[in-house]
Amino acid sequence: MKIIRSTSVILLIIFLAIKGYGNDAHELWLKKQPAKSVVISSNNKSVIVNNAIEALKNGWQGENNARLKLRIVKDKAINNDGFKLDNNQIKANTPSGILYGVYELLRRQQTGENTNSILSNPSYQNRILNHWDNLDGSVERGYAGNSIFWRGEKDLAVTANDLELWKQYAIANASIGINGSAINNVNASPKMLSSAVLQRVKSIADVLRPFGIKTYLSVNFASPAVLGGLKTSDPLNADVIKWWKAKADEIYKLVPDFGGFLVKANSEGEPGPQDFGRNHADGANMMADILKPYGGIVMWRAFVYSPSNKDRALQAYLEFMPFDGKFRDNVIIQVKNGPIDFQPREPFSALFGAMKKTSVMPEFQITQEYLGHSNQLAFLAPMWEETLNSDTYQNGEGSTVAKVTNGSIYNQKYTAIAGVANIGLDSNWCGYNFAQANWYAYGRLAWNDKLKSSQIADEWLKLTFKSEKENADNWTVGFLEPVKKMMLESREAVVNYSMPLGLHHIFAAHHHYGPGPWWAPKNARPDWTPPYYHQADSTGLGFNRTKTGSNAVSQYHEPLTSQLNNAATTPEIYLLWFHHLSWDYKTKSGRKLWDELCYSYDKGVNQVRDFQKTWDKIENYVDSTSFVEMQKLLKHQAFDAKVYSDACVMYFQQFSKRPIPFELERPVYN
Ligand code: GCW
Structure with missing residues (x-):
């Protein structure tokens, strides 16, 4: 009895270890699909090509019993470890090229992209x-x-x-x-x-x-x-x-x-x-x-x-x-x-x-x-x-x-x-x-x-x-599109609630998590303190890197030097990186700089809140561990984004001495 019990405990442990937890997250983007059979011929027997063959056997999603050829060739159109993919043939100049071609093919099979007439060369060698x-x-x-x-x-x-x-x-x-x-x-x-x-x-x-x-x-x-x-x-x-x-x-x-x-x-x-x-x-x-x-x-x-x-x-x-x-x-x-x-x-x-x-x-x-x-x-x-x-x-x-x-x-x-x-x-x-x-x-x-x-x-x-079970149309509308939108917006949201409009390096010291625009101990190296970067004062905000300031603009090639030297022609995403501007500077939205800053911080917080709403709706499409993990993360993020936004706005307000726009924060005494 004892033996049986301990054996089953061991089996359970082994099962859990193999399964991992979460959406088998340890498998990364290489989820194992029930592979179909494929017959592979290759003119090269290197270990790298053998690994390519192994990957194919584990992941082949094309037609059952398909015949696939891997060929090392000398083809001038192929550079470095690039490859050609033409239906069931992969050609490359090197074994690594074959390996990359195989993974491209498998990815295309899984994502439903075409698999013929493809030439792919790497942008960078290393x-x-x-x-x-x-x-x-x-x-x-x-x-x-x-x-x-x-x-x-x-x-x-x-x-x-x-x-x-x-x-x-x-x-x-x-x-x-x-x-x-x-x-x-x-x-x-x-x-x-x-x-x-x-x-x-x-x-x-x-x-x-x-x-x-x-x-x-x-x-x-x-x-x-x-x-x-x-x-x-x-x-x-x-x-x-x-x-x-x-x-x-x-x-x-x-x-x-x-x-x-x-x-x-x-x-x-x-x-x-x-x-x-x-x-x-x-x-x-x-x-x-x-x-x-x-x-x-x-x-x-x-x-x-x-x-x-x-x-x-x-x-x-x-x-x-x-x-x-x-x-x-x-x-x-x-x-x-x-x-x-x-x-x-x-x-x-x-x-x-x-x-x-x-x-x-x-x-x-x-x-x-x-x-x-x-x-x-x-x-x-x-x-x-x-x-x-x-x-x-x-x-x-x-x-x-x-x-x-x-x-x-x-x-x-x-x-x-x-x-x-x-x-x-x-x-x-x-x-x-x-x-x-x-x-x-x-x-x-x-x-x-x-x-x-x-x-x-x-x-x-x-x-x-994506799993086999999913109805593709539902999955695209219910999961893929909204989650992709969330991902694509996510970095901009971080910029908005932490350092919009070209602000930079206003983090809490050392660990670099959360806000610290005020951090400036007397004996700290100035270039390690946020006030060095944001330069907030009663006249305005931002680092003057124009010709009247540090002249960093001159390190760029024309027309950038002239463009960045002038606040009006500087892309707004870099505004305070290059300019120290009055709190009343009129931004592209028509708002004054102070107001625009408040709106940007607020936007970032709301973006994260929208991510939460997006994620709440996709519960049926992912395993519960992945769902709960992300839900918790977004909750944490929404909280921290609000802290970031509030802390920065309140800190800068000491200098701007202007009210937070009424639509964003209706004062309690009104
Ligand atoms: O951003 C800074 C980091 C350091 C890092 C350094 C670097 C490895 O805060 O932790 O050190 O950059 O890139 O060398």
């Missing part, structure tokens, strides 16, 4: 996730639990669970075209390069490789001194160069296809070449020369600023432009989408397109550091689409951020794009179900920078939530 994962298992700005890669320097042994988890991670990435993972924080511990840790790096790389994913490491610039015991980490010192060479050699012996280094140097207290009187090019080129024989690249971040300059938004440009053309061809300067720091909205960084003789790559943040962590719905594809489609004018009209970084305008030997991952050990990988859509969206945009957010949301919703 489509990389940056994990801000620390060796101790914590994740910087991670809201989905601990690291999937690290558990502490004393716990480096690789378990069967690790291997399975990394495999699932690799499959998910491959299914959306991601082909690189930088597996540790850019605030990098020198210990990452210790021989013991590198053994684990090898194990990770061995799991990712069969899915076409290269492994990269973030490195600490002071590693030669801190880890290697040298007297210096000066990039021009012969012993230092020797140390890096030996390290590279050790890494490539373990990981022959190692992708390269990601470096945060001389930024926020991290060491860098400037500590030794050298510059960014000295540092990056030293590493690039060492990695070159192995085919490795250096992604050198341009996220630099210091308390000395007046306007932080100017600094990356000032520090990097003098080195344009001075970097080796296997160095790529990794530039955050905006000039400050992953705010809910920023204009694009002026470095895009301006560095004409240097490879530049965009860095996006998938984890919601400034957009509500995992407590708030924010679908980020519209934000990234906005950046990618911004016209820099640097090589004439149409020089969008996408085009000046993807190799179609400038001759870059390597092209790349990075997204700071939102992945952790949480059972749904990303903290909340809909955050998975951001991982998905990043991969899809990295593959095809022309994709529309609406298409990405559409795909993700179909892949994640």
Whole structure:
């Protein structure tokens, strides 16, 4: 009896473990469908192609017993890991191309799109996730639990669970075209390069490789001194160069296809070449020369600023432009989408397109550091689409951020794009179900920078939530359309209730959740305090970056400089980013700035309330766990949005000394 009981407990545990909880959220957008049978022939037997075949067998939704051909060919129309898909034939130049073609085919089958005459080439060669994962298992700005890669320097042994988890991670990435993972924080511990840790790096790389994913490491610039015991980490010192060479050699012996280094140097207290009187090019080129024989690249971040300059938004440009053309061809300067720091909205960084003789790559943040962590719905594809489609004018009209970084305008030997991952050990990988859509969206945009957010949301919703049982028409009207609308509006709602009209960086200090426009302790670095950014005073609000102010506008190419220099021609979404305007400034709606600000905050709150109404109506379309999870999240978000809005409006009211518009808040004494 006892045995039977404990066996059934064990079986139940196994069942629950396999099933996970929620809408089988751990399966991400790769829901297992009862697959039909397919007969596959291939002219290639590599592990990557075998994994493609495996995916087909598990997911084939086409006609039963169909014959499918996978062909490695030499086709000039196909670039890099691109592919051709023609009904039941997939052609590619590389095994990875076959893998991506297979996932495209499966996705199209599931979403009901056509599967013939398709040529798909990736926009960027290297489509990389940056994990801000620390060796101790914590994740910087991670809201989905601990690291999937690290558990502490004393716990480096690789378990069967690790291997399975990394495999699932690799499959998910491959299914959306991601082909690189930088597996540790850019605030990098020198210990990452210790021989013991590198053994684990090898194990990770061995799991990712069969899915076409290269492994990269973030490195600490002071590693030669801190880890290697040298007297210096000066990039021009012969012993230092020797140390890096030996390290590279050790890494490539373990990981022959190692992708390269990601470096945060001389930024926020991290060491860098400037500590030794050298510059960014000295540092990056030293590493690039060492990695070159192995085919490795250096992604050198341009996220630099210091308390000395007046306007932080100017600094990356000032520090990097003098080195344009001075970097080796296997160095790529990794530039955050905006000039400050992953705010809910920023204009694009002026470095895009301006560095004409240097490879530049965009860095996006998938984890919601400034957009509500995992407590708030924010679908980020519209934000990234906005950046990618911004016209820099640097090589004439149409020089969008996408085009000046993807190799179609400038001759870059390597092209790349990075997204700071939102992945952790949480059972749904990303903290909340809909955050998975951001991982998905990043991969899809990295593959095809022309994709529309609406298409990405559409795909993700179909892949994640549509089940065979559903009547398609009902599902589209009752679930797909309203939920897609909610997703597409969600980032704008965050902007509205947190920092509308170009306001930025008015968050609570440190954790960056919730409002803190007042935070300015006496001894704090000014550029880390919100008043530095919003500049509210009795005359008005906003940061003057025009020619009469910090002149950040001059870093942009005409006609942008003139357009942004003038409040009347500045897009209203960036108004207070570039201008300090009177509280009575007349905005496009006809309202005065103060009123418009109040209306924007109020709009954001109401948008979230509408999301709640939308979600309440879809109960019948999702499993109860997913339904309740999202309902709770939106409730929390509506509450926090109201706090955000009220706090900011009341704070700014001290300066504006104007009443909140009557329609928004009828005073109680009236
Ligand atoms: O936005 C800031 C974050 C830091 C982060 C840094 C960076 C990894 O607050 O946590 O550090 O950006 O991008 O380097």
